[in-house]
Amino acid sequence: MTRDIKIGLFGFGCVGQGLHDVLNNSKGITADIHKIAVKHRDKKRSLPAEYFTYEKEEILSNKDINLIVELIDNADDAYEIVSTALKNGKGVVSANKKMIAEHLEEFVNLQKETGASFLYEASACGSIPIIRTLEEYYDNELLYSLQGIFNGSSNYILTKVFDENVDYQTALQEAKEKGFAETDPTLDVGGFDAKYKLVILTAHSYGVYVKPEEVFNYGIQQLAGYDIQYAKEKGLRIKQIAKVYKVDDDHLALYVMPQFVRENNYLYNVDNEYNGVIVQAAFSDRQFFRGKGAGGHPTGSAVLSDISATRYAYKYEYRKSYRKNGLNIHQDIELEVYFRYLNKDQFVRDRFVRINEKYESEEYNYVIATVKLSDLKKSDYYTQEGTMLIELAN
Ligand SMILES: NC(=O)c1ccc[n+]([C@@H]2O[C@H](COP(=O)([O-])OP(=O)(O)OC[C@H]3O[C@@H](n4cnc5c(N)ncnc54)[C@H](OP(=O)(O)O)[C@@H]3O)[C@@H](O)[C@H]2O)c1
Incomplete structure (x- = not known):
């Protein structure tokens, strides 16, 4: 009726x-x-x-x-x-x-x-x-992971900065004028908006309610030409990715962070205010949804x-x-990251589980290293001026 x-x-x-x-x-x-x-x-x-x-x-x-x-x-x-x-x-x-x-x-x-x-x-x-797709379609599926570009405004900025050499402030202003940005744009560029969406989608994917403050989020505010140059030299692009996945039968990991993505990743070509979501499940395998993520x-x-x-x-x-499936949040996972720093004192060996590569020059420095998500959540060295953290993932 x-x-x-x-x-x-x-x-x-x-x-x-x-x-x-x-x-x-x-x-x-x-x-x-x-x-x-x-x-x-x-x-x-x-x-x-x-x-x-x-x-x-x-x-x-x-x-x-x-x-x-x-x-x-x-x-x-x-x-x-x-x-x-x-x-x-x-x-x-x-x-x-x-x-x-x-x-x-x-x-x-x-x-x-x-x-x-x-x-x-x-x-x-x-x-x-x-949301309706997760509610209705994936109910009986074994969901392995859900990840994607959940914030149209920061994706718009990344596209402009990365592809069109527009400076960050101009790109942010454009995102505001087009109605893509939140009233407080820190919510977008700081990864908070994507985190709120991740929290909502985690509930509809796995039936687990997570408090936003429990979830690690890191934004794109400190992105600089060095990072873009690194990505371009390696044929990668930088996207702000939110993800939740099953670590094992009883645990979920979730966080928001910029990530280098390869050309074979569905998210590589999701540009401007578009969003993209990849759902990986046992029987349907990998599915990709793409559409406008912002605007009136x-x-x-x-x-x-x-x-x-x-x-x-x-x-x-x-x-x-x-259904009370008993999934818990697991923060002890290891991530491989690119950590860029301008001042050599900003690199402290003990913060990393392993150093896989180290580059130092007159201009800038970086390490490719393994970190624990739980350690990132507890510290803030990557928010200092001159630093930037980007995940390297397949
Ligand atoms: N913009 C997007 O692309 C987008 C996408 C997805 C979701 N959203 C969400 O949609 C919501 C609205 O976003 P928006 O971009 O439309 O915001 P907006 O352009 O800033 O408009 C906000 C509206 O809310 C009114 N308002 C604020 N506080 C109020 C109150 N206490 N009582 C009554 N009205 C109040 C404002 O009144 P005045 O007109 O008098 O200022 C204004 O009309 C937000 O939750 C945002 O996160 C936005």
């Missing part, structure tokens, strides 16, 4: 306006935006003033509204809005990965208690329908898909988490 949808929308920025356009161009769905809550009273709006409110209660307690769509850029306010709506038994659609990653288990329990549905396909990898319309289309799914009462079932 389907129903008409009356939406109470929170946020009318890049994604909110993208959703409005996408909805206006979708003939097959009867969904109206009834009211829109925004923050700044002095902003010029593209819709008549009667659509807007500055009071969240005007939407949350409106009996005519049967679906809350939360698209604001503040995770704490979003948490208040989403948890209140779910407690009131109202369905919610959101794209707020930070808020979802920080409270996912609580939201799963709230859905169980109230029967309200909470969908958030747009929160991970923009327009790629990866691609993200709006993922939100629309969730809105549409609420018409037939679709809910995530979280079957894998209810």
Whole structure:
């Protein structure tokens, strides 16, 4: 059975306006935006003033509204809005990965208690329908790993810097202007945004809830010409990769880090604001999903898909988490990395398990070395000015 949808929308920025356009161009769905809550009273709006409110209660307690769509850029306010709506038994659609990653288990329990549905396909990898795919398709598969480019903004910057010799600040500014970047772009370039998505996808892949602060993330802010030159000489490209994989039957490892990728890697040619996800499973083997990971319309289309799914009462079932498969997080894995440093004192032998190659010159220095993920999590030497850490993986 389907129903008409009356939406109470929170946020009318890049994604909110993208959703409005996408909805206006979708003939097959009867969904109206009834009211829109925004923050700044002095902003010029593209819709008549009667659509807007500055009071969240005007939407949350409106009996005519049967679906809350939360698209604001503040995770704490979003948490208040989403948890209140779910407690009131109202369905919610959101794209707020930070808020979802920080409270996912609580939201799963709230859905169980109230029967309200909470969908958030747009929160991970923009327009790629990866959450529903993991929920539905891979349920009976043995999933070995999931990895990919989960942040459109940093991938856009890497593409510009690497291929077009654009300087980092200009590329970041362009990503902001195109609506790809978060309000606080450190979330993108520091690997936090990709980590929130990884946390969400880990829950839907393995039924395991991980706190974002438990997961190692390292960004692209310190990337310099030396690293690009190294990559180009070796026929590699640099991508910001998030990954989760089974270390053994009982353990998962997960982290976000820049990585050198070879031409035979599916992610090698995922450029600009595109995202790519590789899923490796026992029987389907390796599968690759690629699509736009940022921007108002691609993200709006993922939100629309969730809105549409609420018409037939679709809910995530979280079957894998209810199965209690007992997987634990394992941080003791070893990684092979490239560690670049300008000042020779920045290299301390004891930080590495093995040194596989060492290069020193007047200009810059690097080692190819083996490190423990757990040691990286405990230290911060790779955040010092003049340093950069990149994983070397097959
Ligand atoms: N941009 C993307 O490509 C993308 C992709 C995937 C997911 N997302 C997620 O989608 C969400 C929205 O991102 P965006 O890029 O659309 O952000 P944005 O362009 O900065 O827009 C944010 C909107 O939220 C409103 N707002 C902020 N705090 C509010 C509050 N307390 N109550 C009501 N409205 C409030 C703002 O109001 P004013 O208009 O008054 O300032 C603005 O309309 C974020 O969670 C983001 O992580 C974005």
